Amino acid sequence: MIRNLLQPFSIRLTLLLTVLCVLTLVAASPTAAQDAAAPADEAETIAEVPTEPKPLTEPLIAKLDALYDALPEQREKITALEQRITTGEGLAAEILNIRLDLAWLGLLEDTLAFAEAVVAQEEDGFDTSDYTGDVIDALGDQLTIATTAINRTKASVKMPAPDQSATDQATAYARVFKALDVIDRVYEVFSSSIEISQRFNLDVSKSEEVLRTGLNDRAVNTSVFLEMAVRDISALRAALAISPEDAEIKSQILGAESRLQSAADELNRITRRMDALDMSTDEYRAQILSSTGEITTDLFNLSVIGSLLAKSLQSTMDTLAAEGPSALFKLLLFLIIFYAARKLANITEKLVKRGLSSSTIRMSRLLERMIISTVSNVVLIIGVLIALSQLGISLGPLLAGLGIAGFVIGFALQDTLSNFASGMMILFYKPFDVGDFVEAGGIMGKVNHMTLVNTTILTIDNQTVVVPNNMIWQGIIKNVTGQRIRRVDLLFGVSYSDDIAKV
Incomplete structure (x- = not known):
């Protein structure tokens, strides 16, 4: 409750x-x-x-002032070199021009170094407002400086003459690539200057247009230069095949290969800068890959592979369009000559066989077959060589190559050649022939078939034995049926209980 x-x-x-x-x-x-x-x-x-910027320290001020003061000093150096060039001649003028090209590049680099130093101090929290106007003025001149440096260096590029020696050409090409390295450095510094200018809100549209146009021109020219190097190497190697001991051609090939590698490296650097500007470079990367054969990451780039395949297909189509009718006619002529050679070889074989069968000269069947086969094959080979010559194939290098191949094959087939040599000895000395009953190479029986390599014997117990000719020729040969008359020894058993008179 x-x-x-x-x-x-x-x-x-x-x-x-x-x-x-x-x-x-x-x-x-x-x-x-x-x-x-x-x-x-x-x-x-x-x-x-807001965070108040820190005042610049004395060392930093001295550093920035030194970088800024270097700009007018570099301009004075350029002016002095330009005055000297007007009075220089020959090699002296050439050296002064190279120094002037490098001086313009130096002015471009010094301006970039000054701007980068000011930006770096600003990022570290220092007050750089006193230098902002100087940086903007200096960067505003970069387009003019870069254009002047590029045009001057381009004007100094002189390609070697075709009739120059390999040494002179190598020297001239070395100067060309040195000048091109200067131009590439100008584009590299100019590109960095554009990035710095954007931090100061400067209008860089004209500079970017000049940079894109310049890089595209450099890529096209370097691509042509690379293609020329590839063609030179191909032509020189063809000439070397005709004159293998020509030292001048070998030297020219080395120079062309060096130019090819330099051009490929140059084009590779240009394409990297073009990639940074989102410019199309698939065609150039495909050319680098096909020209040098180097395995790079471009091998896994589908665009590069597609461009390479398209270029190969276009080259094949152009070749077929230009040489297709002529090649088709040559191929047809080759087939006609080859067919005629085979027919003529068969007719020759029948004629030789008929002539040997009606001849009174006694020869072995092996020799008959060898003569018939040799004559027929010679006619066929002559016809094939004539047909190959219609295709534009040089017979001299072909025969030389066959000779070398024959030597290599002969070295590898020593035992077979030994049997062949023994077969030739059997052929000429004729110790036996097909149909004879012999004992040779440890085998007794009837000779059933003979070639230059081996002999086929049918034994008494009806077994077919193939004996290498080398074993037969190196051993004792007994030809039982070699003579029409021969002695036969017979043994008879007589017991003591037999009649002597009957015996």
Whole structure:
């Protein structure tokens, strides 16, 4: 009963405590939210406070002043060189021109170095406002400086004459590539200057246009230069095949290979700069890959592979269009001559066989087959050589190659050639012939077939044995049927009880 009275009271107490807890949480939540938001507000307040730039230290000021003072000094150097060139002649003028090209490049590099130094100090939190105007003025001259440097260096490039010696050509090409290296360096510095100019909100549209046009021209010219090197190597190697001992041709090949590698490296550097400007370089990378054969990451570039395949297909189609009819006619003529040679070889074989069968001269069957086969094959080979000459194939190198191949094959097949030599000895000395009963090479039986390499013997117990001719010629040969009359020894058994007179 007491439990029944206390039960409603406990329920009311539980409900009251629950309501108090809920009210406490609701009252505390805005305070907690305000407490959580307070640090964020403080952080925003702190972030909004600008940081004052630090004043430049004396060493930094001295460094920037030195970089800035180097610009007028470099211009004075350029002016002095230009005055000297007007009075210089010959080699002296050439050297002065090279120095002047490098001086213009130096002015471009010094300007970039000054701008980069100012930007670096600004990023470190120093106040560089005193130098901002100087940097903007200096960067504004970069387009003029770069254009002047490129045009001057291009004018100094002189390709070697075709009639120059290999040594003179190598020297001339070395100067050409040295000048091209200067031009590439100008483009590299000019590209970095454009990036720095954008930090100072300068208009670089004209500079970017000049850079893109210049890089595209450099890529086209270097591509042509690379193609010329490939063709020179191909022509020189063809000439070397005709005159293998010509030292001048070998020297020219080395020079052409050096030019090819230099041009490929040059084009590779240009394409990397073009990639940075989102310019198309697939065609040039495909050319580098096909010219040098070097395995690079471009091998996995589908665009490069597609360009390479398209170029190969186009080259094949151009070749077929230009030489297809002539090649087809030559192929048809080759087939006609080859067919006629085979027919003539068969006719010759029949005539020789008929002549040998009606001849009164006794010769072995092996010799007859050898004569017939040799005459037929000679006629066929002459016909094939004539047919190959119609295709434009030089027979001299071909015959020389066959001679070398024959030497190598002969060295590898010494045992076979030994059997062949033994077969020739059997052919000329004729110790036996087909149909004779012989004992040779440890085998006794009837000679069933003979070639220049081996002899087939049918034994008494009707087994076919092929014996190498070398074993036969190096051993004892017994020709049982070689003579029409021969002695036969017979043994008869006689007992003691037989009649002696009858015996």
